[in-house]
Amino acid sequence: MIVLGPNRYGKAEIRVVRVTRNGDAHRLKDLNVSTSLSGAMDDVHLTGDNSAVLTTDAQKNTVYAFARKHGIGAIEDFALLLARHFVDSQPSVHRARVAIEEYAWERNAGSGHSFVRSGGEVRTCVAHYDGSAARMVCGLRDLVVLNTTNSEFRGFVKDAYTTLPETGDRILATAVEASWRHAATPPGGTGAEGGEAPTDWDKSYESARQALLAAFAGTYSRSLQQTLYAMGARVIADCPEICEVRLSLPNRHHFLVDLAPFGLDNPDEVYLAADRPYGLIEGTVLRDDAPPAGPAWE
Numbered sequence: 541m542i543v544l545g546p547n548r549y550g551k552a553e554i555r556v557v558r559v560t561r562n563g564d565a566h567r568l569k570d571l572n573v574s575t576s577l578s579g580a581m582d583d584v585h586l587t588g589d590n591s592a593v594l595t596t597d598a599q600k601n602t603v604y605a606f607a608r609k610h611g612i613g614a615i616e617d618f619a620l621l622l623a624r625h626f627v628d629s630q631p632s633v634h635r636a637r638v639a640i641e642e643y644a645w646e647r648n649a650g651s652g653h654s655f656v657r658s659g660g661e662v663r664t665c666v667a668h669y670d671g672s673a674a675r676m677v678c679g680l681r682d683l684v685v686l687n688t689t690n691s692e693f694r695g696f697v698k699d700a701y702t703t704l705p706e707t708g709d710r711i712l713a714t715a716v717e718a719s720w721r722h723a724a725t726p727p728g729g730t731g732a733e734g735g736e737a738p739t740d741w742d743k744s745y746e747s748a749r750q751a752l753l754a755a756f757a758g759t760y761s762r763s764l765q766q767t768l769y770a771m772g773a774r775v776i777a778d779c780p781e782i783c784e785v786r787l788s789l790p791n792r793h794h795f796l797v798d799l800a801p802f803g804l805d806n807p808d809e810v811y812l813a814a815d816r817p818y819g820l821i822e823g824t825v826l827r828d829d830a831p832p833a834g835p836a837w838e
């Protein structure tokens with residue numbers, strides 16, 4: 541017997557730039573939106589009957605039309621708006637997943653209409669909606685951070701292949717990829733179940749980001765693993781609306797260069813920044829009473 545397993549479909553990477561023109565002070569939102577729908581799609585796959593299909597082309601058009609009609613505030617609100625629309629307007633669509641990346645721009649030279657892309661950091665969110673519950677995962681990637689001290693690494697296993705020397709002081713650097721889960725949001729609302737509503741997604745994002753940065757800077761690190769836990773725990777402690785944090789931290793190794801051949805010492809001043817291979821440290825930090833994640837991470 542051959543059967544159809546889980547399936548979904550949508551439009552990936554819909555690039556939308558929305559300009560809001562308030563007099564001379566323009567605002568810019570630069571997004572990459574991916575939609576993904578699932579539901580009563582068995583016949584589409586099994587018999588070629590497309591009557592349940594809301595085309596990926598229409599999904600793309602909806603993103604542009606909603607950008608015009610509703611504007612774009614916090615990406616989380618835009619993602620929820622789209623996810624709810626697809627499920628609530630189409631009987632064949634039972635679940636929607638809307639993922640958004642936001643690229644940040646800042647004003648250029650104080651101008652109202654000139655912008656400069658800021659940082660490398662990208663803000664992310666993934667909204668899920670199934671007609672009754674909405675789930676939100678927010679996050680960021682490419683947040684590059686570096687400590688010039690307060691990082692050691694020693695006491696590790698020494699097997700036949702271990703050559704790494706122990707160090708009591710090294711550079712610790714990483715490009716943070718983090719995502720954090722909010723509790724389920726009720727239909728029609730943007731808040732979290734249990735009264736701790738992230739009604740202001742921008743504020744919630746900013747406090748999670750600040751918590752990650754503060755923990756990275758403030759932790760005396762005995763390993764990147766320990767720093768990872770400190771960063772996740774700080775987000776959970778500082779942001780009551782967040783119940784789970786997942787982190788992926790590439791260890792951006794900085795090796796002291798041997799300058800002895802040139803008759804020079806190197807008292808922790810000149811490093812080679814290696815790009816690969818790199819250690820990849822990943823982990824999840826969560827409240828022990830976190831509600832079930834459902835499809836939030838899918």
Ligand SMILES: O=c1[nH]c(=O)c2[nH]c(=O)[nH]c2[nH]1
Nearest residue numbers: 693704762763764765791819
């Ligand atoms: O913080 C670290 N964790 C490791 O597991 C590891 N492994 C390694 O070679 N260097 C490091 N650094």
